[in-house]
Every structure is written in C-alpha cells, then in structure tokens.
Amino acid sequence: MVRYRVRGGNALRGTAFIQGAKNAVLPMIGAALLAARGRTVLRNVPIIEDVRRAVELAEAIGARVELHEKERTLVIDASGLDSPVLPAEIARRFRGSVLFVPALLHRLGEAIIEGVGGCNLGSRNLDFHYLGYKRLGAVVNEGDAVIHVKAAGFTGATLYLDTPSHTGTENLIMAAALARGTTVIENAALEPEVLDVIDMLTRMGAKISGGGTGFITVEGVDELHAVEHTVMPDRLDAGVFAMAAAMTGGEVNLVGADLDHLGVVRYKLEQMGVEFADHGAVLHVRRDRPLRPINVITDTYPGFATDLQSPIMAVACLADGASYIHERIFDGRFALATELNKMGADIEVKENSAVVRGATPLRGTQVTAHDLRSGIALVLAGLAAEGETVIESGYLIDRGHSYLAERMQALGADVTQEIS
Numbered sequence: 001m002v003r004y005r006v007r008g009g010n011a012l013r014g015t016a017f018i019q020g021a022k023n024a025v026l027p028m029i030g031a032a033l034l035a036a037r038g039r040t041v042l043r044n045v046p047i048i049e050d051v052r053r054a055v056e057l058a059e060a061i062g063a064r065v066e067l068h069e070k071e072r073t074l075v076i077d078a079s080g081l082d083s084p085v086l087p088a089e090i091a092r093r094f095r096g097s098v099l100f101v102p103a104l105l106h107r108l109g110e111a112i113i114e115g116v117g118g119c120n121l122g123s124r125n126l127d128f129h130y131l132g133y134k135r136l137g138a139v140v141n142e143g144d145a146v147i148h149v150k151a152a153g154f155t156g157a158t159l160y161l162d163t164p165s166h167t168g169t170e171n172l173i174m175a176a177a178l179a180r181g182t183t184v185i186e187n188a189a190l191e192p193e194v195l196d197v198i199d200m201l202t203r204m205g206a207k208i209s210g211g212g213t214g215f216i217t218v219e220g221v222d223e224l225h226a227v228e229h230t231v232m233p234d235r236l237d238a239g240v241f242a243m244a245a246a247m248t249g250g251e252v253n254l255v256g257a258d259l260d261h262l263g264v265v266r267y268k269l270e271q272m273g274v275e276f277a278d279h280g281a282v283l284h285v286r287r288d289r290p291l292r293p294i295n296v297i298t299d300t301y302p303g304f305a306t307d308l309q310s311p312i313m314a315v316a317c318l319a320d321g322a323s324y325i326h327e328r329i330f331d332g333r334f335a336l337a338t339e340l341n342k343m344g345a346d347i348e349v350k351e352n353s354a355v356v357r358g359a360t361p362l363r364g365t366q367v368t369a370h371d372l373r374s375g376i377a378l379v380l381a382g383l384a385a386e387g388e389t390v391i392e393s394g395y396l397i398d399r400g401h402s403y404l405a406e407r408m409q410a411l412g413a414d415v416t417q418e419i420s
C-alpha cells in the first residue's frame with residue numbers, strides 16, 4: 001500500500017521540474033512497437049507507474065525494453081514481438097494498454113485483449129476504436145471478458161469519431177499508418193499529445209497530414225523505422241504544480257512547462273487571481289491575493305482539460321464565493337467531492353455539475369483517492385489544510401506523477417510518500 005502524508009500550511013516557493021507527458025509517452029511506446037527492426041529511444045520519459053506497466057506489457061508480448069530511470073530514457077527493441085495476448089493482470093492496470101493493439105495487428109495479425117484498465121471515471125467505451133479497425137478491414141469478436149481482433153493487413157478508408165477521442169485518434173492513426181492506401185479520420189482529437197505522437201510517427205516514416213485540424217489524412221507506407229524522440233512536457237503535471245502555488249499563496253518556477261498547452265486552464269486560473277509569466281522555457285506562477293470563484297466547463301482540447309477538473313475543484317474550495325464546475329467528458333468524475341467535504345469543503349454535486357461554496361477552511365484527515373486526478377487534488381487540498389492529510393491509495397497518484405514527494409519537498413511542502 002502506498003500512501004501520501006501531507007502537512008499543510010507552507011507557501012510553496014522555488015523551482016519544480018515538469019515531467020514528460022504520461023499521455024504522450026504511452027502511445028509512443030505503442031508506436032515504437034510498430035517498428036520491426038532497430039531500437040527506439042524515448043527521452044524525457046516520466047518515471048511513473050503507468051510507464052512501468054507499459055514496459056511490463058511490452059515485454060509480455062516479446063519486446064525487449066530497458067527503462068533507464070535516472071536518464072529518464074526508454075530503449076525499445078520490438079523486433080521479437082511474438083505474442084498477441086495483452087494479459088489481463090498487466091493490461092487491466094492502466095488505460096495505455098489499449099494503445100498496443102495497432103502494433104499487434106500490424107506485426108502479428110491479431111490482438112487478444114483480456115482487459116483494459118485506467119481511471120474509474122464512469123463509462124469509458126472503446127467502440128470508436130473497434131469500429132475504426134473494422135472499417136480498415138479487421139474482424140472484431142467482442143466476448144464477455146476477452147476481445148479478439150484479427151486483421152490480415154489493413155486497407156485505407158474514411159473513418160470518423162463521434163467525439164474526438166484521444167486514444168481513439170492515436171490508435172486509428174497507427175492502424176492507418178501501415179495500411180494500403182489512404183485513410184481520412186474525421187473529428188480527430190486536437191490534444192498536444194496527439195500532435196507529439198504524430199510528430200514521432202512522421203519521423204518513423206509515416207505520412208500524416210492535418211494534425212491539429214480535426215481532419216487527419218494518413219497515406220499508408222510499407223514500413224516504419226525506429227527513431228529517437230523526446231517526449232513533450234506534461235501539461236497536466238504543470239497545471240497541478242501551478243495550482244499548488246495557487247493553493248498555498250506561493251510563487252514557483254516550473255522548468256519545461258509550456259504555457260500554450262495550458263490553454264483555457266491558464267485563463268481560468270488568471271480569473272481566480274493567479275499570475276503567470278512566461279520566461280522562455282520556465283513558467284513563473286504566483287498567487288498573492290484572495291482567490292476568486294470560477295466557472296469551469298470541461299471539454300476536449302483546446303477546452304478545459306477534464307484531467308484538471310479535480311485539481312481546480314480543490315482550488316475552488318479556497319475561493320470566496322460559489323464556483324460552478326460542469327464535467328462534459330466523463331459521467332463519473334465527481335468522487336472527489338465527498339473526500340473534499342470530509343476535509344471541510346462545501347461541495348454539492350448534481351449529475352454532471354458541482355457547486356463549490358468557498359472559502360471554507362480545510363482540515364487534514366484520512367481521505368481516499370478514487371483515481372489519479374482526485375488523488376493529486378487531495379494532495380493539493382492537503383497543502384492548504386490545517387493538520388495532516390493522509391491519502392490512500394497513493395499508487396493511483398504514482399500512475400501519473402513522478403517523484404511527487406521529492407518535487408513538492410523541493411518547493412518547501414511537507415509531503416511524504418509511505419510504502420507499507
């Protein structure tokens with residue numbers, strides 16, 4: 001059992017290093033498996049549990065993978081891929097397992113998916129993925145527990161997504177990259193991580209145009225080759241550290257954070273009274289005035305990222321007045337409210353909306369992380385709470401944030417990780 005212990009009250013000051021993006025490195029590991037020869041090198045890899053699971057899963061299907069933690073570098077040799085089975089005991093522990101399917105289809109002609117994990121946020125369908133594979137020529141058998149996809153080569157087609165699914169877009173691009181002919185993907189996701197994956201695939205030899213427009217065209221090629229690629233900074237990690245400064249009335253320098261990627265999140269925090277100054281590759285964030293309440297509606301990029309909805313709910317607890325938060329991406333992403341209320345917050349949830357009435361003083365207690373982002377939001381709440389906050393299960397936080405305690409401590413926070 002991993003738990004985080006947070007003693008609140010310190011204003012955060014100093015420098016934090018923003019990690020590489022979880023939601024970019026996972027599809028990149030999937031992309032590396034498309035190369036039948038050579039070794040792929042990924043740099044700026046976040047040292048998080050999801051990456052460890054992805055390494056285990058890649059090894060389970062026959063890849064040779066080295067994770068050099070100190071160097072934040074992955075070396076992947078996918079030449080020996082030999083098993084189409086994504087075993088349940090690894091695949092059910094993280095969402096990124098779904099991103100291994102295109103490589104298995106191209107390399108072995110089939111994928112046997114014994115389960116897909118990820119944060120428990122309500123319904124998380126994969127129908128766009130399977131419909132897309134079918135339109136490219138695959139046969140999909142959806143059993144109760146196991147999904148079996150077979151594809152004796154893909155042929156380009158026109159695909160669409162009902163909504164711009166993040167991993168759905170990445171998977172269909174990877175499926176189309178080695179298909180015969182041209183594929184058009186309509187209503188594709190615009191997230192910066194998707195563009196970084198397109199960048200890597202392009203350097204591997206894929207022919208992809210229209211990234212960032214919602215209409216992506218992929219001209220299939222015969223082969224993709226191993227490359228070296230540096231993972232983009234994690235905008236969600238950057239958002240959390242910016243909010244840690246906001247929660248504590250602090251002032252931090254975020255090395256490697258990209259202000260452009262924060263998009264609407266930046267403007268919402270500014271409305272609340274947080275100041276940002278962009279000094280090249282270092283983002284300066286401070287809050288020196290009372291927090292104002294905010295209205296947030298989550299959306300796909302460039303809208304307010306759903307993964308930062310829980311963290312901003314914690315910040316809203318300290319704002320003077322009522323904040324409104326409307327969740328549009330997931331139908332079960334408000335489990336945090338009950339935990340924050342245990343700490344003294346006043347949050348009322350009705351269906352997919354929440355009203356946060358602040359400012360309420362927060363007090364430390366034992367709370368439960370229901371998913372990665374509610375976990376990190378409870379760490380943020382703990383930073384501003386009186387007394388000690390104990391958060392379990394810390395594993396969920398470690399799925400997406402690397403060296404959290406150390407990076408928080410470097411800013412003067414009293415955060416420790418315990419493993420028992």
Ligand SMILES: CC(=O)N[C@H]1[C@@H](OP(=O)(O)OP(=O)(O)OC[C@H]2O[C@@H](n3ccc(=O)[nH]c3=O)[C@H](O)[C@@H]2O)O[C@H](CO)[C@@H](O)[C@@H]1O
Nearest residue numbers: 023095096123124125126127128129165166167168329330
């Ligand atoms: C590993 C990774 O990159 N995870 C991110 C990715 O998850 P993920 O790619 O799973 O999220 P999607 O964008 O696919 O899902 C968004 C919504 O679309 C629905 N949907 C999706 C696919 C599908 O085939 N059918 C369908 O109905 C889902 O149920 C959900 O309500 O994007 C989410 C939304 O930004 C983020 O919270 C996750 O951090």
Ligand SMILES: C=C(OP(=O)(O)O)C(=O)O
Nearest residue numbers: 095096118119307372373
């Ligand atoms: C929902 C998330 O992740 P995943 O899709 O990996 O479960 C997240 O990062 O908040």
